[in-house]
Amino acid sequence: MLFLKKHRSAILATIMVVISLIMLSYNIVNPSAENGFIRKLVLELAVPIENIVNAPVRALNNIWKRYLFLVGLENENRRLLRQNALLTQQLIQHQEGYLEGLRLKKLLSLKNQVSYKAVAASVTGRNRKSLHQTVMINKGSAQGIKAGMPVVADSGVVGRIIETSWHVSRVLLLIDENSNVDSLVQGGRVQGILQGNSQGCCVLKYVPKMEEVHVGDAVITSGICGVFPKSWLLGTVSRVTRGGDGLFQKVEVVPSVDFSKLEEVLVLMPQEKGARE
């Protein structure tokens, strides 16, 4: 008893260090372990508070952008009108191609095995800690969301779910270094792996030097791994470097989604054809 009293501090310190080391070792060994109750609870509680804090900032930001800071709006409007006319023309051509493709597909009896059900969610928080590029969304396992599901926005792929709680999920963004997406350069059908570089853009890896890739080419999902549906826009090629040693060229890609302005996303939940609602 006297020993315990005498060495109380040392014993307490040892207990705390041992517990923390066990916790760390367990999570290193089991990185895909299911989230514990406490972890889920903390995430559930943190998001509403973050929302309350961020709401006035978001409102001020909106007022500034939509009503006050309107420099260059007229020029942008003209440019968008021109672009709109051009895109309408292209759309008509592509629609023709799409319909033709559908007809041919029907002829060949090729059918999609997987369809997706979309769940809309709002971005509630951003992880600004520079180690990971993640955002929190306000939908979770209660809505059927699971880790690994793809997340998209109107302008393209956002990332994938890496962690879920009951009503909150964490999305790993495309620009994070842990993110790897099987992709395709649309023009030349060149395959590669799109990896984030945490500085707001991505790198298309494993593209052989002999393949033709041009600046401005669209990069889309290949759908090979089955995580992301096929033909979703990932970004556009911004730089191609062929010099240097090695077998592959360096292809830099600007994501189609502006992650700093991300507000609403869709989580795509795969459904087998028979199970479709």
Next chain:
Amino acid sequence: MIYFLLLPIFSFLFVVFQTTVFELLFFNRVCVEITLILVIYAGFHMDVLKGGLLSFSLGFFLDIIMGTVMGLYVVLYLSVFFLSMLVSLRVYAEKTFFIMSYVFVCALLECWIVLMFYKYIRDLDLFHKFISVFLPQVLVVSLISPACFNTFRRFGDLLNVGAERSDKRARNR
């Protein structure tokens, strides 16, 4: 007893406010790790049980909210806490310059360990971010540390006065 009951709530709120309000103060450009300064302050001024549990819970909530490997910041914060305790036994840890330098060294050490952890455990090389991302964070944290120390001291004094008053009231009854 109240301290131990309030500790999880306080730590949770502190971490949430750090990731929201405190980052807004720096226009979301720099991540300011005030929790690290609090852990160092605890190492200089608190006993093993109170300070250790504070460091543990801060690290625990930071791991969850940041989405890092569970236990990484718990281990880091406990190490910083015990290191600070040992340092405070040998050095007069109240001078502004000392606080700034010590926080700088601890923040740098923490950053280095995190980068090494990701490199060797997760096979993810983040060292290229050191100059552009981590060094500004380390500098900002060390610069604001004396002001944070003063705030924590005043907050601690207020709590002590409150505790003394409630003790007095209990004795009078």
